[in-house]
Ligand code: C2E
Ligand code: MG
Ligand code: MG
């Protein structure tokens with residue numbers, strides 16, 4: 001070992017780091033292959049409107065059905081995809097998939113929207129508004145059906161250019177949701193500078209809603225603020241009936257979480273939505 005041999009001198013070769021670098025390279029080539037092998041899947045998680053008592057749309061959440069390792073969650077590969085820039089191609093694949101789903105729903109007469117998560121690396125050149133518009137047009141899908149979910153961090157990298165990216169998309173009829181709201185630098189001034197349609201309250205505030213006074217106050221404040229700015233609110237990570245009752249009482253109408261459904265593969269989505277609809281029938285209320 002180099003470090004032991006030269007008293008006081010340090011080696012720049014760190015076996016642990018080399019192994020990590022090797023793993024990252026493997027993962028990177030694996031992701032490129034995955035795109036070609038069609039190993040990525042868009043799972044869908046229903047979003048429920050409490051007052052309308054129905055599923056109004058879904059969030060698209062990527063999964064990797066690896067040929068050897070099985071199902072891989074996004075937290076295990078999206079960060080590296082962002083670092084390497086591969087997120088741009090993955091994002092274009094997601095857009096195409098989302099349009100296919102939306103076109104299918106439109107044919108079936110289902111009145112549903114679909115939201116896509118967008119990374120900072122995709123804005124603006126990785127996902128130009130014209131490309132998004134072209135995708136929905138090719139599939140004959142209404143722009144209002146496609147929602148782009150961004151976080152505040154996404155907007156901060158290059159304020160001017162992300163503002164025009166947002167503006168162009170909204171002018172074309174796409175809707176924008178501000179994801180993970182409350183975890184970043186969320187403030188009223190951001191909402192003014194970056195006009196969005198809806199905020200999604202981060203699940204970390206929902207988890208302890210029934211036990212933690214501060215979380216409850218914060219969620220209440222977000223809902224009140226959103227109402228005065230005429231924004232919609234989606235609560236994400238709603239897992240039980242108690243949280244649901246709290247949110248309903250606070251006036252939050254849009255709910256996403258395991259309480260209603262986990263993210264499911266697209267083949268299972270209709271069944272998930274039907275089971276949610278049944279839970280609203282009088283005999284189950
Ligand atoms: P996110 O956009 O905030 O998505 C919500 C996450 O909460 C999802 O995790 C979802 O499965 C999970 N979730 C939903 N309901 C519940 C619940 O009741 N309890 C708990 N504990 N969790 C719940 P997932 O699918 O693992 O995705 C993690 C993150 O990965 C997403 O957070 C998003 O930031 C990112 N991501 C997912 N798909 C994509 C994608 O296609 N593109 C990009 N750029 N990022 C993606
Ligand atoms: Mg999201
Ligand atoms: Mg979120």
Ligand code: MG
Pocket residue numbers: 179180
């Ligand atoms: Mg997130």
